[in-house]
Amino acid sequence: MDDSPKKSRVPRVGTWWPALVLLLALAAATPYLIGPPCPHRVVMAAGSREGAYYRHAMRYQRILARDGVELVVLETSGAKENLQRLVGAPAATALDGPLADLAMFQGGAASANDKANEKAETLAGVYLEPLWVFARADMTVRYLSDLRGKRIAVGEPLSGTLPLATRLLAANGVTHLDRPTGQAAAATNRVAGQAPLQQVARTGAASQALTRWVAVGGAAAATALENGDVDAAMFVTAVHAPLVQRLMRRTDVRLLSFSRAAAYETRFRELTSVTLPQGAVDLAADLPATPVKLLAPLASVIARNDLHPAIVPLMMKAMIEVHGPGETLSKPGEFPSAHHVSFPMRDMARHYLQYGPSVLYRVLPFWVAAWVDRMKLLILPLFTLLLPALRIAPPVYRWRVRRRIYCWYGAIRKVDEQVRMGTLSDPLRARRHLDAVEKAIVEVNVPMGYMEEFFALRQNLDDVRRRLESHIREATTTRLRAAA
CATH class of the missing domain: 3.40.190.10 (Periplasmic binding protein-like II)
Structure with missing residues (x-):
């Protein structure tokens, strides 16, 4: 009999590598599943520097900067150029400067062809x-x-x-x-x-x-x-x-x-x-x-239809701060508005005007809310897939903890059977084997909820040890009598 107790262990790598592969695959697929992260820089086509469009755009710039988003304001000739830069019209290629993600726009400046362009959406009239x-x-x-x-x-x-x-x-x-x-x-x-x-x-x-x-x-x-x-x-x-x-x-x-x-x-x-x-x-x-x-x-703020969704609540907040108090020709709370706009309203912007910001953007910093908002598109389906796994997790956990205890019964049962059946050939070696088992059991770490089973193991080990010692004493007495 080998004095060293054998305890089979479940290899950690073998247990966790499928989960690790799954997580890596999800991380790699995230950009395709939930889109790119929120940009740190967006471009807005405004107007001439002496005009109201440019002045309002500069106020938006300062507000977005509080949340770490840089708004680049372009000086332009006016609403028609703004629209060209926004939708990437062929005429825009001849203009100096970049294309725009956002633009100030004037009602009445859009032709029938302009209104048919699906790349432009309205965030709000301001x-x-x-x-x-x-x-x-x-x-x-x-x-x-x-x-x-x-x-x-x-x-x-x-x-x-x-x-x-x-x-x-x-x-x-x-x-x-x-x-x-x-x-x-x-x-x-x-x-x-x-x-x-x-x-x-x-x-x-x-x-x-x-x-x-x-x-x-x-x-x-x-x-x-x-x-x-x-x-x-x-x-x-x-x-x-x-x-x-x-x-x-x-x-x-x-x-x-x-x-x-x-x-x-x-x-x-x-x-x-x-x-x-x-x-x-x-x-x-x-x-x-x-x-x-x-x-x-x-006057309205329009956006490309592919503008990142996280920028929309940020712009809505800026427009409410700038235009909500009212101006010479408008009352407080009259703007921003979804009425009389030149292009279809973006659904997220309309929802914001009706119900305000979502809970995420109310209670979390912008970048945290933007990340959670993106990840929820992945987390909700993933949670649905993992729900069966979550249901079997408690039984698997209990099995793994109890296995730390029950794996030692095989080491002591063999000695117990040999003692009971009288087939023990080397009692001293069996004693050393039980000593090694006891030493190993002392090092086993189990949660408090499983201490009853742990101490039952130690009690069973002590019972086997007592029977072994009794067997050794009886064998010694028998030999002494035979020698006398």
Whole structure:
């Protein structure tokens, strides 16, 4: 009999390697199952630096930076360029700078083809952005139709102002190169902004007989109006934009009030009639001196349809912080909004506006919530698959613990059987074997809940030892008697 007790052990590698392989496979498949991680950098197409789009985008940038996301703000010509950069239109390849993940957009700037593009989705409408029509004070301008035969700055080619301004002018019979009588002097309706402003101004009396749409906008259009290079200028911008403040203070420029605003609302669904209260621009200077009726498209934030889902709640939070308190033409809580948008609302954004952020984003830091939000798509199916394994885990655990105890019974049972049957050939060797078993059992570690079975093992070992010692004594006595 071998004095060293033999205890079979379940190899740890053999037990756990399938689980290890499964975990490694899941880790490798994670990017394909739940998509890429949340990006640390996103790009937003805004507008000109002096415009409200750029100013709001910079505020979004500061808010996203709190959660470790860098928002790169691109200076652009306006809403049309923003859309081109967002959807990756062929025209965008000729533009300087990268494509955009997010963009500021103006209602009324999207054509039918633009609206059919499935790459663009709306996150929210954020504020009303009035259309301002400033004209020389020495002209009598009550309606847009009174601008026939004048030089009109209608916005830059890629701005949102240009398509809106030209649509409204055309609806009033004011088309490019029309004579004051309304008879077309040319078959084309192309914008005249390709020529320098100085050239437009030098055309003399002949140019005064023709309506000219001049493709210039922003601060350049305001300067052209001040210098007499154009007779009127149209802008789509916020109430407190610098150029609005600047032109409102001039005595040689007058702001047009849309007395037929209700009619425009009926015909152009993207426009909302708003009233600029007396003194809203400057109370001290009483600007404007009387309430002014304006038409306002909706400014919105749009996104690519493949924008990472974790960026959506971050942008929604930023928009609520920036626009929730209200502005000159909106009440607190009116924006962000899902109404009157140019492109379909993203489902996650609509849900956020209705119910607020999910529990994850309310209680966890952004990056932790974003990770958990991604992993839940993997964890829930995985939990379903592992549920049967979880059910058998307790019996397997009990078996493994009890095996630490019961594996020693084979080592002591053989001695017990030989003692009982009287076939023990070497009692001293059997004694050494039981001593080795006892020494090994002392080192066995089992949970407290299994101590009863552990001590039962030790008790059984002691019983076998007593029978062995009794057998040794009887054998010794027998030999002594035989020798006597």
